[in-house]
Amino acid sequence: xxxxxxxxxxxxxxxxxxxxxxxxxxxxxxxxxxxxxxxxxxxxxxxxxxxxxxxxxxxxxxxxxxxxxxxxxxxxxxxxxxxxxxxxxxxxxxxxxxxxxxxxxxxxxxx
Amino acid sequence: xxxxxxxxxxxxxxxxxxxxxxxxxxxxxxxxxxxxxxxxxxxxxxxxxxxxxxxxxxxxxxxxxxxxxxxxxxxxxxxxxxxxxxxxxxxxxxxxxxxxxxxxxxxxxxxxx
Numbered sequence: 001x002x003x004x005x006x007x008x009x010x011x012x013x014x015x016x017x018x019x020x021x022x023x024x025x026x027x028x029x030x031x032x033x034x035x036x037x038x039x040x041x042x043x044x045x046x047x048x049x050x051x052x053x054x055x056x057x058x059x060x061x062x063x064x065x066x067x068x069x070x071x072x073x074x075x076x077x078x079x080x081x082x083x084x085x086x087x088x089x090x091x092x093x094x095x096x097x098x099x100x101x102x103x104x105x106x107x108x109x110x111x
Numbered sequence: 112x113x114x115x116x117x118x119x120x121x122x123x124x125x126x127x128x129x130x131x132x133x134x135x136x137x138x139x140x141x142x143x144x145x146x147x148x149x150x151x152x153x154x155x156x157x158x159x160x161x162x163x164x165x166x167x168x169x170x171x172x173x174x175x176x177x178x179x180x181x182x183x184x185x186x187x188x189x190x191x192x193x194x195x196x197x198x199x200x201x202x203x204x205x206x207x208x209x210x211x212x213x214x215x216x217x218x219x220x221x222x223x224x
Contacts, residue, residue: 031211042202043215050211088153099213101153
């Protein structure tokens, strides 16, 4: 069974601090996506990682992909309150066109 | 282009009733996906179309669920004889073939009482 696991499930962090969210998956894939979801809202695309070693950065967020370890990370630098949301990673298994989502990480940033 | 749209945004129905949702993809996107998201979980894949052809259906999609995309543009998802376990957010996404990104709509929140 395909599994995509995120760690931690819930993260409460102080503004200005750094932290990393981990995404492990159990299937062969070279495509991984990160999405953000605000309460009651749909999914907003953050990053698309398409190859081993891919690294992308946008503002205070940086995502990386290690296909050999089947691991992606989302690093948060100097967190601000506006980053409070739920973050999902999603894997596109080889030879499929569907996304398998992780369990989500609910991030709460407080002053 | 205003993105993927879904209608209705909210639907409350009684158990046993049938419901139908509509999704309008981004113009010229030939792939259209349906996902279901229950509270506190990540979205789960239900089915997808390339143009009017339904190419894959999840085992989650019981016989009570049917999806169509008759002209390769908008799609409908029908749930017959709804059950309380069908309560969820139903998300639609679209993409271009050979493109890597799926764009999600605002979702339809279904509540079965």
